Amino acid sequence: MQRVCFLLKVRAEKAEEYRERHQPVWADMLAALSEAGWHNYSLFLREDGLLVGYLETPDFERARAAMEATEVNARWQKEMAHFFEELDGQAPDAAMRPLTEVFHLA
Known part of the structure; x- marks a missing residue:
C-alpha cells in the first residue's frame, strides 16, 4: 500500500467556506473515491490556507487517473476550483x- 501526502493552498479568505463544503462531501464523490482506490483519505487545513492531504492506495497514479475519468470528479473540481491558489509557484x-x-x- 502506497502512503501519499500532498500539499495544496486554499485561499485564506475562503478557508471557512472550504471547510463547510466538506460537511458533508457528496455521497457519489465518496463512492467514486473508494472505487478508484483512495483509502484512509484525510484533509487537514491550516488557518492560513495550507492544505495537507493524506491517503493510502495501491497505486497513486492509477487512483488519480481513475478519479479524473469520473463525471462526479469533474463536477466537484469545477465547484471547488475557485478555492485554490498557487503554491510555490505551481x-x-x-x-x-x-x-x-x-x-x-508503524
Whole structure:
C-alpha cells in the first residue's frame, strides 16, 4: 500500500467556506473515491490556507487517473476550483504531487 501526502493552498479568505463544503462531501464523490482506490483519505487545513492531504492506495497514479475519468470528479473540481491558489509557484492541478516520506513509525 502506497502512503501519499500532498500539499495544496486554499485561499485564506475562503478557508471557512472550504471547510463547510466538506460537511458533508457528496455521497457519489465518496463512492467514486473508494472505487478508484483512495483509502484512509484525510484533509487537514491550516488557518492560513495550507492544505495537507493524506491517503493510502495501491497505486497513486492509477487512483488519480481513475478519479479524473469520473463525471462526479469533474463536477466537484469545477465547484471547488475557485478555492485554490498557487503554491510555490505551481498551479493547484500541478501542485498535487506526493511529498517524499522520510520517516514512518508503524
